Amino acid sequence: MENMQYAEELARDYLVFRGFTCTLQTFETELYTDIGKEFQVDKILDFIFSVYIPKFQAEKLVGLFSFFKQCFSSWSETMMLDTLLKLDGSVLRCYIVHALRSGRKDKVVEFFGMNGSDLLLKSSDWSPWFAIPYLKNPSMGPQFHVYFSNEWYAALCLSVRNIFSEIFCDTHIL
Structure with a gap:
């Protein structure tokens, strides 16, 4: 530092x-x-959960994870990179849930318009999510219910903290 x-x-x-x-x-x-914020976990968490998600800055959220995937794509530790990729998907789902809870279906539609093709290329798990802005009450459906729970959100925050802490623990800044 x-x-x-x-x-x-x-x-x-x-x-x-x-x-x-x-x-x-x-x-x-x-x-x-600086999105890397000198690799300080708390600052990264603030960006994700206090700025990008609540202020509907999906492009910056996507950019943040792209930045980290690019930084760590040459790791020999592929398990860590795989975990980062899964975490990316969960954070994006959190963005969608937050937008729906805030009554901003337009932000969800906009998000899928900008990122839908990439999401489908990454995983077929995203297919059902394209219908979520058009469902009357997605939080009550069996497929999406867990993502609207406070427990899932708390677990996501903890997972983000843990994975970035582990990544940055092994990162040496010159």
């Missing part, structure tokens, strides 16, 4: 020295919104 801060300071000094004020402003903005 100290190496990261030192590198950021060097970059700032260089940009100031060269007079790249616009670039410095962009650099500062990107540091502030």
Whole structure:
């Protein structure tokens, strides 16, 4: 972490020295919104559960998991990558459930419009989910009931915390 801060300071000094004020402003903005957040689990959880899901920022949620899958796709530990992929699907389902609970079926339809093809390519498990915005009360149906429970949400939050903690425990930042 100290190496990261030192590198950021060097970059700032260089940009100031060269007079790249616009670039410095962009650099500062990107540091502030850095999705990796120096691999701090609590900050990642805040992004997922306090920003991206409640504020219906599906594209950023998808981008976050794409970022991590790309970062860790060369791991020899394929079990961890498989777990990350499953977690990605669960977090996206959480987004859909939150949108429906908030009365925002339009966000669910928009989500499937933007990501539906990719989801179907990943897994056929997503097929029934395409009907969810059109169901009268999906939380009562046997297929979706579990996803609307507080227990499932709590387990998801814990799983996200655990997997990112394990991933970052083995990650060395230069």
